[in-house]
Amino acid sequence: MSAPETSTPATTARLARTLAITSGKGGVGKTFFSANLAAALSRQGLKVLVLDADLGLANLDVVLNLYPKITLHDVFTGKAQLEEAILPAPGGFSVLLAGSGLVEYSRLTPEVRDQLNTIFESVKPRFDVVLIDTGAGISDVVLYAVSMAHEVIVLATPEPTSMTDAYATIKVLSTQQSREHLHLVVNQVARPGDGRTICNQLQQVVERFVQSTSGVAPKLSYLGDIPLDSSVREAVQKRQLLLELHPGCAASQGVVQVATRLLARS
Amino acid sequence: MNVKLGDDSSLHLGKALSLLVQAGWESPADLEPGTEPWLQAVIDGLCDLSSRDALTGLANRRQFDAAIAREVDRVARIGEPALLLMADIDHFKRVNDTWGHAAGDEVIKSVAACLQDCVRPMDLVARIGGEEFAIILPNCPPAFGQTVSERIRQKVAARPVAIVGGQQLSVTVSIGGAFAPQWVRSSPTFWCERADQQLYRAKTEGRNRTCLDMPPLTIVSAEEKGMLFSGFGQFDPISDSGTDHSVPKTTE
Secondary structure: OOOOOOOOOOOOOOOOEEEEEEOOOOOOOHHHHHHHHHHHHHHOOOOEEEEEOOOOEOOHHHHHOOOOOOOHHHHHOOOOOHHHHEEEOOOOOEEEOOOEOOHHHOOOOHHHHHHHHHHHHHHHHHOOEEEEEOOOOOOHHHHHHHHHOOEEEEEEOOOHHHHHHHHHHHHHHHHHHOOOEEEEEEEEEOOOOHHHHHHHHHHHHHHHHOOOOOOOOOEEEEEEEEEOOHHHHHHHHHOOOHHHHOOOOHHHHHHHHHHHHHHHOO | OEEEOOOOOEEEOHHHHHHHHHOOOOOOOOOOOOOHHHHHHHHHHHHHHHHEOOOOOOEOHHHHHHHHHHHHHHHHHHOOOOEEEEEEEOOHHHHHHHHOHHHHHHHHHHHHHHHHHHOOOOOEEEEOOOOEEEEEEOOOOHHHHHHHHHHHHHHHHHOOEEOOOOOEEOOOEEEEEEEOOOOOOOOHHHHHHHHHHHHHHHHHOOOOOEEEEOOOOOOOOHHHHHHHOHHHHOOOOOOOOOOOOOOOOOOO
């Protein structure tokens, strides 16, 4: 699957490049990263959708300061059409938001699975890129949401707990979903180069202990660091996109670079 | 016995009733023979008879085929782990050749009772061939699968079979098992083949053992965790002095 290199309008003939963003550990910045990556990709002229697949405890709406009247759940329950739930977000991309506190969507029932899949299939022809922002953990909802995407971005921070959870996620995805290739992004990096070191470290352990069903160790492709930056805290507090609030800050530049590398590696 | 129907035609039930009686069926005392509820009881009795193995009383091949098709549907829809075990009595031909077919039947009955004792009420134990049994275990997590198949194997091995003439025979079983692929519509044939392959492995590896086709293990061992942080001599992710610890985690 190839992503458009330059600004090209989406055509119905082409299916979106689909990427799941997952981390194992919660609180590493998945939703913050998804939203800002979507903004960076939109600036490259791509038509981008972010699907909030954290069905039980969604908060993409909080990060983007949106107050949606219609969410995925209204589509699931037939109260609204899919078109009504696809909302414009600041940053020039679209979002499909989920609700918060919905226990019945925190388990992968056959209904949730079928509905999620139907919605995903019907948005694919309308966008250049679809990002799936998953919940934390490796529950069946998370794993199913990841399985819908062609590519996976694993987000980690330099904290040992985050690295361990990222490693466990990589192991589960390669053994259960035969993933032989995963992207890695390291968030909250204190020194340039630390992210690369973490990637190499993870790759070494993966090569020693992890085999996909076809018997090969998955390859991690490093998309870059997002530096530790106090602007991120400010953007999150103000519920704005970092790329809009502080486009020149180190973390914004990190996200933009990740987007550029992602497009180069289609 | 003939039963008159409303339109003056009649049903010939003699053969059906003798089959039922031979299998131990008793006409329900509270029902008047020839009435509709009684006929229903006869039909239910015949259905039960046609789904059971005559020698062991276990589910027969017909009931097994229906049950495994249902379970494949259920796993595809619900995604629960389900295990299929195939158990085969080791060197059964030797029992027949040495001690006769009556002894062989006793061995089959004893093993059947053992299998039934070792599983939950929701599990289905079937005799699907001469000395071959199949067990369907719905909602069975991988760790439990190993425990239950090993329990069956040990229980059969520990229970001598009394045969005519006061002799006692020890028998063993080989067991192969496979989990149904979750969230995927598989087929009963494919599932049985995978369990059969494991049974074949158990036989070729020396019999009296259990072999399961386990889902891949994804647990992260202490060794893996150790290796994850082994390079941190030159790179310490937490105690780095340049780290701005005041910055909280971003909102998910």
